Amino acid sequence: MDSNGFRPEHRFDVELVAVTKRYGGTVAVDGVSLRIPRATYCCLLGPSGCGKTSTLRMIAGHEVISEGDVLIHDVNVTDLPPVQRGTAMMFQSYALFPHLNCLDNVAFSLKARGVPKPERHRRARDYLARVHLQDYAERLPGQLSGGQQQRVALARALITEPRILLLDEPLSALDPFLRGQVREELKRLQRELGITFIHVTHSQDEAMALADLMVIMEAGRIRQAGPPREIFERPADAFVARFIGGHNILRDGAGTIAVRADRCRLGIPEAGPHIRGRVAAVEYQGSSVRVALAVDGGPPLSVVMPDDRFFAGPVQPGEEAALTWSTRDAHALPDPA
Amino acid sequence: MIGGGARSRDPREKRPWTFYALATLMGVFLLFLYGPMFVIYLLSFQGPNGGVTFPMVGVSTVWFEDILKPGQMANIPVAFGRSILLAAIVSTITVLVSVAAGLGFRRRFRGSGILFYLAVASLVMPSLLVGFGIGLGFQLFGWKADLFSSALAAQLTWTLPFGLFAMFAVFNRFNRAYEEAATDLGANAWQRLRWVTLPILLPGILGVAMGAFTLSYDEYARTTLVAGNRNTLPLEIYALISSSTSPTLFAIGTLTTTVSFLVIGATLAFVFRLQRRRALARHG
Structure with a gap:
């Protein structure tokens, strides 16, 4: 055991055991269990109101856990305050203190621990330099751009040397261009620090790009957890397939199946499985083209194909078309109960 | 703090007649609000031989000095x-x-x-x-x-x-x-x-x-x-x-109002300075 009582040899960085959160009569998180291996980039993904933020806040200790346990580095932290959990949280709107300059924002946790001013300022400068903001130490948060504020928030969280970094929609306030850039930085940082990041998002792209472990939640429960590739190739159910996108949910003789939109084709139905419809829209996406197909009595379908294949035999909205797929691309889904 | 939804009016945008009607009402209201006070401030500088009503008989600060004199105003x-x-x-x-x-x-x-x-x-x-x-x-x-x-x-x-x-x-x-x-x-x-x-x-x-x-x-x-x-x-x-009825009353009014405005002004200035320093607006 080290001085904090945390065992150096632990199996999981974070473990949730049947964690439940109730607000009055409503259940926000319903018996969620999850094991996050060491040094994992974990993304909690789901539509709004699915319980992902409540889960994150329970791990952080900002929300009382109604039932169940949270373990960090194999130690039960369910009843510990945030500071004793070894977590640091980056808030959605960053929550930088508006009356303190960047240096004092970053140094805040050291000040709370009674570190003398020269020492805490020296260390805060180090962390500001890590996020390339050493020249902005004297600025107030209001004088920084969104991206800069995000980096100050990151430095302020990291200076606590957390075991787990919790990020609540960290990229949602940034413009799309910056988002991609910061995404890369977050991933690089996580690898360098070798700690677990838990990142809440509602963007599939973000989760796919970042996660080692992607956790898809809906209505307070985990629908599927696994590496992004596994989830994309073998969605557990129709909800997951629909939510991560890029799939057509179809029926064949045996039951419900999911087929990736980029494995479907437009063409003349031969002996193979197919479904007839009408072209509803054509979206040019640069390297690929997406054709939306309206089908009688069913949800709209789509076919994504490389641009050269599309332009070899283009179709127009309104034309009759058939969507075909190969049985080996069909992924069987459990029938909705 | 700076209203995100506020936008300035395009000069070519036409104002409806209600704008002028309400602006007139507001003007009358402001006159009603500040007119009497302004009259008092003016009359507090009444000349030594003047009374509590118009006309002004010269201009002086006699009534202000009167406040500090021993006597009725002590x-x-x-x-x-x-x-x-x-x-x-x-x-x-x-x-x-x-x-x-x-x-x-x-x-x-x-x-x-x-x-x-x-x-x-x-x-x-x-x-x-x-x-x-x-x-x-x-x-x-x-x-x-x-x-x-x-x-x-x-x-x-x-x-x-x-x-x-x-x-x-x-x-x-x-x-x-x-x-x-x-x-x-x-x-x-x-x-x-x-x-x-x-x-x-x-x-x-x-x-x-x-x-x-x-x-x-x-x-x-x-x-x-x-x-x-x-x-x-x-x-x-x-x-x-x-x-008593003398312009001294008006002078007291002027003086106390000045004090009020000084206190309020100093506080506001301090608050504005705080807020500008913070530039609370999240989008910097």
Whole structure:
């Protein structure tokens, strides 16, 4: 055991055991269990109101856990305050203190621990330099751009040397261009620090790009957890397939199946499985083209194909078309109960 | 702080006739509001031989000098000092209580609704009766009515609910994520209050202090029956109005208004400086 009582040899960085959160009569998180291996980039993904933020806040200790346990580095932290959990949280709107300059924002946790001013300022400068903001130490948060504020928030969280970094929609306030850039930085940082990041998002792209472990939640429960590739190739159910996108949910003789939109084709139905419809829209996406197909009595379908294949035999909205797929691309889904 | 939805009018955008109608109404209202005061400021510079009405017979500062001369006006400077002191005490107590109450009321607790309505009810009580009741109470217990006991209490019945209301508005705009961030970073409750909550709320708190100060400074109805034998400035002025008529009264009015404006102006300047420094706008 080290001085904090945390065992150096632990199996999981974070473990949730049947964690439940109730607000009055409503259940926000319903018996969620999850094991996050060491040094994992974990993304909690789901539509709004699915319980992902409540889960994150329970791990952080900002929300009382109604039932169940949270373990960090194999130690039960369910009843510990945030500071004793070894977590640091980056808030959605960053929550930088508006009356303190960047240096004092970053140094805040050291000040709370009674570190003398020269020492805490020296260390805060180090962390500001890590996020390339050493020249902005004297600025107030209001004088920084969104991206800069995000980096100050990151430095302020990291200076606590957390075991787990919790990020609540960290990229949602940034413009799309910056988002991609910061995404890369977050991933690089996580690898360098070798700690677990838990990142809440509602963007599939973000989760796919970042996660080692992607956790898809809906209505307070985990629908599927696994590496992004596994989830994309073998969605557990129709909800997951629909939510991560890029799939057509179809029926064949045996039951419900999911087929990736980029494995479907437009063409003349031969002996193979197919479904007839009408072209509803054509979206040019640069390297690929997406054709939306309206089908009688069913949800709209789509076919994504490389641009050269599309332009070899283009179709127009309104034309009759058939969507075909190969049985080996069909992924069987459990029938909705 | 800078309204995100505000946009300036395109010069080619036509204004409807209602704009001019309402602008005229507003103009008349402003004239009604400030006209009488302006007349008083003007008449306080009446010449030595002039009276309390127009025309002005020359211009002088005789009436201002009159205030400081020993004689009928002897009590004015003393009463002024007392008023300032009382207002400062009222303001301090109001801030302490309403900030604490504001913090407490952020959570619903048993009886919070009833407590809130009880506090607010004293705003709508007839003010003279509140003073009368307090005076009666003091007499009942055989206590001596005094500026810094009974009058102070009477004024607090007015400024405390006001301060509570104002603090609700202040806390309404306060983002609790700041406090959570402080907790997350290891601050204890006291550090969080001192280093995060209070500094961020400071402009609002200063507003409450200012409001309570001015409410006390010109309070008359509640104070008049319970002030004891030492008068506040408004009581003193009222006594003068009924006994004498000279432009000195106007000079007192001008002077006290100037003091009010100086205090308010200094506070506003301080708050504006704070806010500009912070540039609270999230999008920098």
